[in-house]
Every structure is written in structure tokens, then in C-alpha cells.
Amino acid sequence: MRLVDDADEYVSRRSLLALGALKSVHAESLAEKAWLTGHEYQRIAALRVLKDIASSKLTEYAQFAEEDGRKSVIKSAHDVLKTGQ
Numbered sequence: 001m002r003l004v005d006d007a008d009e010y011v012s013r014r015s016l017l018a019l020g021a022l023k024s025v026h027a028e029s030l031a032e033k034a035w036l037t038g039h040e041y042q043r044i045a046a047l048r049v050l051k052d053i054a055s056s057k058l059t060e061y062a063q064f065a066e067e068d069g070r071k072s073v074i075k076s077a078h079d080v081l082k083t084g085q
Contacts, residue, residue, distance in 0.1 A: 062081050
């Protein structure tokens with residue numbers, strides 16, 4: 001949990017992904033927090049975590065990804081929706 005707030009973006013992102021894989025009760029709120037950073041890779045990780053925990057918010061964040069406009073974020077949204085929740 002403490003590593004999610006690490007100053008190193010990679011460490012933070014990998015920690016978030018691990019919490020998603022573990023289906024942590026904190027994963028959804030941390031994914032939303034990661035999204036708000038605006039960082040491209042944090043947003044991609046947030047989408048993956050929302051998928052991993054079968055969040056009802058995944059579709060909403062996929063729409064946010066479209067609005068983000070970066071190709072990699074949009075592609076990630078399409079990928080997580082394609083593979084199902």
C-alpha cells in the first residue's frame with residue numbers, strides 16, 4: 001500500500017497493478033487517484049486495475065480514456081473492454 005505513493009512513477013504503477021491483481025479493497029479508489037494524476041502510464045494502469053477488480057466504473061473510465069486522446073490510453077481502454085470485465 002505504501003508503495004502506491006512512491007515518488008518513482010514506475011514503483012507506484014507496479015504497486016497499483018499488484019493491488020489490482022490481489023483484488024484489494026483499496027484498488028478501485030487508488031485506480032481513480034492514479035487516473036487523476038493525468039500521467040499516461042498511470043491512466044493505463046488504472047484501466048487495467050478497474051478491469052482486474054471487475055469495477056462497475058470501467059466503462060466510465062474507458063469513456064474518459066477516449067477524452068484523454070492519447071493513442072496508448074485509448075488503445076488500453078479498448079483492450080480492457082474487449083477482454084471483458
